[in-house]
Amino acid sequence: MYWQTSRFRLSLERPLVMGIVNVTPDSFSDGGRHAAAADAMAWCDRLVREGADILDIGGESTRPGGQAPDRDEELRRVLPVVRHAVTLGRPISVDTSRPEVMAEAIAAGADIINDVRALRRPGALAVLAEAPRVGVCLMHMRGEPDTMQQQTAYDDVVHDVAVALERRMREVVDAGVQVERIALDPGIGFAKTAEQNWQLLRRQGELCAIGRPLLVGWSRKSTLGLLTGRAVGDRLAASVSAALVSACRGAHVVRVHDVAATVDALKVAAAAGFIGEGPPGAC
Secondary structure, rough: OOOEOOOOOEOOOEEEEEEEEEOOOOOOOOOOOOOOOHHHHHHHOOOOOOHOOEEEEEOOOOOOOOOOOOHHHHHHHHHHHHHHOOOOOOOOEEEEHHHHHHHHHHHHHOOOEEEEOOOOOOOHHHHHOOOOOOOEEEOOOOOOOOOOOOOOOOOOHHHHHHHHHHHHHHHHHHHOOOOHHEEEOOOOOOOOOOHHHHHHHHHHHHHHHOOOOOOOOOOOOOHHHHHHHOHHHHHHHHHHHHHHHHHHHHEEEEEOHHHHHHHHHHHHHHOOOOOOOOOOOOO
């Protein structure tokens, strides 16, 4: 299996680490530490040094209660960072749902569009259909960030998420996006309770069985805080552990804030034979 993106055909023989670059003043995880373009560019440089395989740049916080920027503000935040990041020799993902931002980011050299709304906003799907080779990650979410936690009723969360992702993937392919360009994200913490998130991890193999790259993000999320009792800034061990277990259970890409620690953990797992070429081990 591989993931086709604009400039890179990504081999998935080992789990890839996607480093998070939040160019926002109100991120739940880092409190706007990289809101200034220069700080975000320096953060991109650091994540590459630490071993990130992909950089994911976002200009809109999707936390409940977050203040959504208008289109021009999102572009102002994201584009300078994208233009810098594309010089670093790594695939560049842009985390956005706005079709205008998608189009401008692609024109600036972005390789992947990572959309929590799975290209459902008017015009978004057309942008990707008209952009040959650009990769896309479709995430599962119900409603919007402000309402999603009111929509956590599932018959069987793992089955229901798998069915919804596969259905959306077929719709996107039917609209003209080649299947090899598509990755899927179960949306940990998006319209799910803590227990539902754990079910998605325990039964992650059912999501991998869809047959497309699985991108999973546990980093610093509230489910880890509920389990450990630790504040956002103290969830390093829990975040790395969740990424490691997810990789051992077949995730192809783990989306993280703490790149160096995650890269080291994955190296240990690979040396022990739990991950790497071939099927994942029983971590």
